[in-house]
Amino acid sequence: MKLLTKNTLILLFVALVVFSVGGFIFYTQLKNIMNEEAIEALYAKKHEVEQYVSENHKLPESVSFEELLNFTESQAPIKECLSDQLIYIQTEEEELPYKQLRFNLQFEGKNYICTISSSLLEADDLIETIFKSFAIIIILLIVVFITINFLFSKVIWKSFFKTLKQINDYEIEKHQVLAIDKNSTKEFQQLNEAIVKMTQKISNDFNNLKSFTENASHELQTPLAIIKNKTEVLLQTEGLTDEHAIQIIEINQTASRLSKLNQTLLLMSKIENNQFSIIETLNFTDIVTNKLKQFEDLIEMKQIRVISSLANLQVNIHPMLADMIVSNLLSNAIKYTAEKGEIQLVLSSEGFKVSNQGKALKAGADKLFARFYKENEDATSTGLGLALVKQIAIINKHSLNYDYINNYHVFCYSF
Amino acid sequence: MKILLVEDETGLSDSISSYLKQEGYLCEVVKDFKSADEKIELYQYDCILVDINLPDGNGLNLVKSLKRLKSQAGIIIISARNAVDDKIEGLDLGADDYLSKPFSLAELNSRIKSVLRRRKFEGNDEILFNEITIKPSESTVYVKGVLLTLTKKEYDLILFLINNKNRVLTKETIAEHLWGDDMDMADSYDFIYTHIKNLRKKLVEKGSEDYVKTAYGMGYKFSAE
Numbered sequence: 001m002k003l004l005t006k007n008t009l010i011l012l013f014v015a016l017v018v019f020s021v022g023g024f025i026f027y028t029q030l031k032n033i034m035n036e037e038a039i040e041a042l043y044a045k046k047h048e049v050e051q052y053v054s055e056n057h058k059l060p061e062s063v064s065f066e067e068l069l070n071f072t073e074s075q076a077p078i079k080e081c082l083s084d085q086l087i088y089i090q091t092e093e094e095e096l097p098y099k100q101l102r103f104n105l106q107f108e109g110k111n112y113i114c115t116i117s118s119s120l121l122e123a124d125d126l127i128e129t130i131f132k133s134f135a136i137i138i139i140l141l142i143v144v145f146i147t148i149n150f151l152f153s154k155v156i157w158k159s160f161f162k163t164l165k166q167i168n169d170y171e172i173e174k175h176q177v178l179a180i181d182k183n184s185t186k187e188f189q190q191l192n193e194a195i196v197k198m199t200q201k202i203s204n205d206f207n208n209l210k211s212f213t214e215n216a217s218h219e220l221q222t223p224l225a226i227i228k229n230k231t232e233v234l235l236q237t238e239g240l241t242d243e244h245a246i247q248i249i250e251i252n253q254t255a256s257r258l259s260k261l262n263q264t265l266l267l268m269s270k271i272e273n274n275q276f277s278i279i280e281t282l283n284f285t286d287i288v289t290n291k292l293k294q295f296e297d298l299i300e301m302k303q304i305r306v307i308s309s310l311a312n313l314q315v316n317i318h319p320m321l322a323d324m325i326v327s328n329l330l331s332n333a334i335k336y337t338a339e340k341g342e343i344q345l346v347l348s349s350e351g352f353k354v355s356n357q358g359k360a361l362k363a364g365a366d367k368l369f370a371r372f373y374k375e376n377e378d379a380t381s382t383g384l385g386l387a388l389v390k391q392i393a394i395i396n397k398h399s400l401n402y403d404y405i406n407n408y409h410v411f412c413y414s415f
Numbered sequence: 416m417k418i419l420l421v422e423d424e425t426g427l428s429d430s431i432s433s434y435l436k437q438e439g440y441l442c443e444v445v446k447d448f449k450s451a452d453e454k455i456e457l458y459q460y461d462c463i464l465v466d467i468n469l470p471d472g473n474g475l476n477l478v479k480s481l482k483r484l485k486s487q488a489g490i491i492i493i494s495a496r497n498a499v500d501d502k503i504e505g506l507d508l509g510a511d512d513y514l515s516k517p518f519s520l521a522e523l524n525s526r527i528k529s530v531l532r533r534r535k536f537e538g539n540d541e542i543l544f545n546e547i548t549i550k551p552s553e554s555t556v557y558v559k560g561v562l563l564t565l566t567k568k569e570y571d572l573i574l575f576l577i578n579n580k581n582r583v584l585t586k587e588t589i590a591e592h593l594w595g596d597d598m599d600m601a602d603s604y605d606f607i608y609t610h611i612k613n614l615r616k617k618l619v620e621k622g623s624e625d626y627v628k629t630a631y632g633m634g635y636k637f638s639a640e
Contacts, residue, residue: 218468218495218496219495221495221515221516221517222424222427222495222516223426224516224517225424225427225495225516225517225518226424226426226427226430227517228517228518228519229427229430229431229434229517229519229520230426230430232430232434232519232520232521232588233430233433233434233520235583235585235634236434236437236582236583240631242631242632245583245630245631245633246631246632246633249585249631249633249634252585252587253585253587255517256517256587259517294594297568297594297606297610298606301605301606301609320499
């Protein structure tokens, strides 16, 4: 819900409460005043009647309209009294509220009861009038409020939306501190300051974490190097049994695997941290051709047919990343192609497409790019190759897609 | 041949120096920048192995010192930082080679030999192993004086094997030497077998003895025994 809508709804609710309470108070006050006025008017009339009688020496004529005036003879004088009466009025065809004053009038030695009635405003009418006027006031108020908000909100919220856009565009990998303009609205200024402080902290934490990851990774390499070299020395010992030698070699291989894993993770974190931001214009075709030559032995040994159609393509990318894309996609294809299978390479303006024959994936395609995902329990695979390429694609705003078409695994890297 | 090893990790320097001593080198080990700097001022070495991260300084500065002294020593940088920039900077400063940790001792040995050959003989030397002669400057191999036709990989393989003769080399070490880090596939071990088989066949055909021995079913050894 928009802030403006929320504000308006709250205003509407509060206005309703205030106006109903206010309306009730207003109603009772008004009613009291009218009552008093009516009573005053009755007494004035009484005075008028008494004056008339003493001046003209006769009773005034009875009136049976607005202010009813009535005389009745009585034996004894009555006490003056005020009362509320409902009187049936023929023209209105209903009973209407009246205030009535009865008092004793002595005339020519006789006692008369003089009744003066004064019509009161109907409560219904009164409530209706009050309700109507208050409703008009509420509607006016809301209309004015919305109009003002609408007219000025764009101006007032402008800097807020600017800040919002900056936050949306914020890229943590670039570990920058947001520079936000000063704002005259105190709340927005507070928000901006908080955001600047937060990005400052993010940037610091990010840098700390980055250097920690790198240092940890480097520190790991030395002990691994020691393990590898010690086993190598051990392997040269005279009189080793086969069994011992095999164990030693396995230790050595495991250390290598660990080291490779470590290096790949380090590489991945470097890619994520945008440490390969230097971009060059490269001839991608050359890279593919060179890699193919590098993998020649493997391709030959597995007797894989490679069908390639390589158009000339220039790409803007860091040379190491370009190398990793081709190397990982190619080695992946070679690895999962059976002997005498086929690999198709297409390099066009659309991108770099590598297809290889093979059985459908056991797991879903969405898992393919996950870190440490391995299609087979293969000890020599780090399960990071495709994740690495995916990461490169994300960082460079390229795309890497997978599809399984007619027994071919198709990877397409689009620039 | 005198080699200076500048490495602060004892675990590592012990293995390296013992391996190199077996190869017949005289290997001196120093643990910090200061003593390394003193050593290179005072003595002549044929090859210097420098770790970049030293407790009291950057190994790259030792390379600078060596160049200032116009030292004839070959320089190999060993580093845990597999950073391209480090590598480029080291080589630009005049280092002959760069190895990132972890490396195999056989690989280090092979690199030292090739650096020494380039430095000492300007490439004009011959490697002899009984009836086999290798001329590194021409990348050619002769058996009893007859030229052997080898592929690039087969040549690399025999050079690596003879550089590390009488030692057990795992398939992994050989694969890494021939194909570098890129090749992390199990398949690569299988086709080392293919290459070894082809090399053996070519050697034997020209009348060489079969020196390539299988060791423990998981590695190879080039040996006359």
